[in-house]
Amino acid sequence: MRAALCSVLLLVGVLPLAPAVAAQEHGQQPYELVRELQKYQDDAALKGTRARKEQSERIARVAMQLTQFGPQAWTDPRNVRAAVIYVLSGGDPRILRNLTASGKELGIDERLVKGALAYSERRDAEAAEQFEGIDVEALDRTVGGHVALVRALLVIKDDQAKAASLLDRARVISPGTIVEESALRRETILIAKMGQLDRFDALSAQYLRRFGSSIFVGTFARQFAQEIVAHKYADDEKRLAKLDAALRELPDVPRIEASLAIAEEAIAIANVELVRFAGRIAAIDPKQYPQEATRMRLFEAAALIVTDNFDEASRALWSIDRSKLGAHEEALLDAALDVAKDISRAPSLAQAAAVAEANDKPADADNAPPVVSSAQQAIARVDQLLNEGAQ
Template sequence: MRGRLLRSVALTAILLPLMGFSAQAMAAQRQPYELVRELQNVQNSSATDGQTSRIEQRKRMAELAEALNSVDTAVWSQERNLRAAVIYVLSGGDPTILRRLIETKVDLAGLDRLVRGALAYSDRADKEALELLSGVDVEGLDRTIGGHVALVRAVLTVSEDQSKAFALFDRARVIAPGTIVEESALRRQAILAARMNELAIFEVLSSQYFRRFGNSIFARTFERQFAAEVVGRGYPVNEQRLSVVEEMLRDLPDEVRTHTCLALAEEGIVRANVEIVRFAARLAAIDAQTHPMFATRMRLFEASALLVTDQHDEGARALWSIDRSKLGVREEALLNAAFAVARAIAKSPTVAQAQAAQPQPASDAADNGQPVEELPIVGNAEAAMARADELLNGAP
C-alpha cells in the first residue's frame, strides 16, 4: 500500500510540469480573435466601471502586439482573425501587424480596403483612410467591427461634414451598445451637438453619457469638455438653459456631480465668470469633512475667481486659508498663479480704475460666452494648468 502511494506521488510530480507545459502551449496557441476579444472585454469594462487604468491598457496593448506578430502566417487565412487585427489597430494598437500582412501579401479575404484603411488611419494618413473606409459597407460588417469603422469614419468626417459625422456617431452607438465604442461615440456626439448649436440635443446626450458612462476612465475628459461648452455657449446668462443643467446634475451620483461641478468651476476661472463658479460650488455642496480634497479644490476656484472682481481682497484672504497638502499638482500650479495675480493686483490701481480702462468689462465678456482677454488670472491659470498637464500626462 505504502509503495503504491509513493509511486502515485512520484508519478504526479513527474506529470505536473508536463501538464503545466501543455496548458502554457495551449495558451500560446490561442487565436488572434480570442486575444483581441480579451482586450475588448478589458476596454469595455474601463468604459463602464473605470477599473482598468490607461497605463494598464497600454501595457496590455504592447503585450498583444508581441503576441499578434508572433503567430503563424497561416492563422491569418481566417477572416475573424483578420477582423481582430483591424479591431486591435483601430483601438489604438501597434499597426505593425497590418503592415506586415500587406507586405507579405497575405490573402486579405475581401477585407483589403478595411485593412489598408485601418493602417492609413493609424499612420495619420486621414484623407487616404477616409477614402478607403468610406468604401466599406458598415452595415454589412460583422457587429464586432462595424461600430469601430463607423466611429473612425465619424472622427475623420467631422471637420468637413458635421451632420454626416453626427449620424455616423449615432450608427456606431447602435451597432456596439455597452462598449467602449459607444462610450467614445456618445462622448464625441454630445460635444458635437453643442458645436452645432443643437443645445437641447447636447443636454440630452450629455445626460445619457453621465448616466451610462459616469465611471468611465474618460469621464473626467468629458466633464471638462462639457463644462467648456456650458460656459462658452452662454448658459450662465440663460436661466432656462442653466436650470436644465442644474436638474441634470442634481440627478447624478454624488461623485460624478462633484467632479462635473469642479470642472464647471475651473472653466469659470478661465473665463473669469464668478457666477458660474458660485453656481458650481452651490450645486456640488461638498462636505468638507467627508471630501476634504474636493472641498479645498472648490474653495481654491472660488477664491481665484474673486481676484478679478471688486472682491479681490476677499479672494486673496481665502487663498491664504487653503491647505496645499490637499491639492493635486494641477491645482497647486493654479494656486501659485493666483497668488502671483493677487500680488500684482495689490500693486496696481484700484479694480474700479482698472475696469474703467478696459474696453470690455470682464462681466460682459463672460456673459457673452467669450474668453476674457488679457486678464492676468486667465493667462496665468491656463499656463500653470498646461505645465501641470505636461507633467501628469508624461511617460511613466
C-alpha cells in the same frame, strides 16, 4: 486624431518578435486574444479597474502574441477581423501589411484591411476612400463600431453632420464598450459646436450618467464646461435650470468633475455667478472629497476677491490647505493672494477719486495710485493664469 486610437483600446506598443507563445500552445486564436483584450480594456477604461502598468504589460504581451501566428491562422475570417480591430485601435500595422502582401483570399471585405492599414500608416485620404463604400451596419458587430468611429474621425473636419451621424452609429453598434464611450464623448462636443444645444444637453447628461467612472471623464468635463461657457448658459435661465437639474441627478464623481470644470472655466471669464452656481451644484462633502472641496473653495474665493465679498474671499484664500492642491491650483492661489494683498492696501475708490480731483486729473487707470495699479496687475496675472489653465 491618432490620440483617438489610443482612447479606443489604448494599444500602445509591440515588443520584438519572440519564440512561440503560450497562447498558441493552448489553442487560442487571434480573435480570442483580441476579444479578451477588448473586455480587459473596456473594464480598465470605463470602470478604472486596472493600473496603467498592469494594462501596459497586458497590451504588450497580446501584441507580441499576435505577431507570432502563422499563415494558417489568418485563413479564418474571425482572425482577420480581429487584426483589423487591433490595428484600428493603434496596434502594429505589420500584421495587416503582411496579410495584404500575401495575396491570399482573406475571407472578409478587403477594403477593411486596406483601409485599416492606410489609416494606421496615416494615409488618411486612401483610408477614407477604402471605407467610404462600406456599410457599417452590414459589418460584423465586432468591427462595425470601430470602422464607424474611424470614418467619423476622417471626415470630422470637412463634414460635421456626417461625422456626427457616424459617431451616432458607432455607439449604437458597440454599446457598453470603449468604442461607445469614445463616440459619445466626441459626438456630444461636436453637436455643441454645431449649435444643437438641446441635443448637447441630452447627450452630455447621457455621457455623465453612463460613463461617469471612465478614465476619460475629466477630459470630457473640461470640454463640456468650455461649451457651457462658450454658449453663455449663465445668461439663459431656462437652459441653466435644465443644466442644474441634469447635474443634480448624477452620482457624486461625475457631478463634482463637471462642476469643478464649469467653475474653472467661469472664473477664467470672471463670471462670478456661474462659479457660485457650480459650487452649489457640486455640493462637495469635504470629508469624503477633501481635495475636490479645496479646489472648489479656491475657485469660489478667487472669483469673489474682486467683488463686495472681498473680506469673505480673502479669509477663505488664507484658510486653504496647499497640500490638497495641484501645482496649477497652488499657482492660482498665490496669484489670488497677491490680488488680496494689493486690494487690502489700496485706497477706496472715493479716496482715489479725491486724489485725482485734487490733481485735476481723471480717476482712470492711467492716473491710479501705485497700489491700485499693483492690484490691477495682480488681477491681470490671475486672469492670465486661468486662461492658460483653460487652454
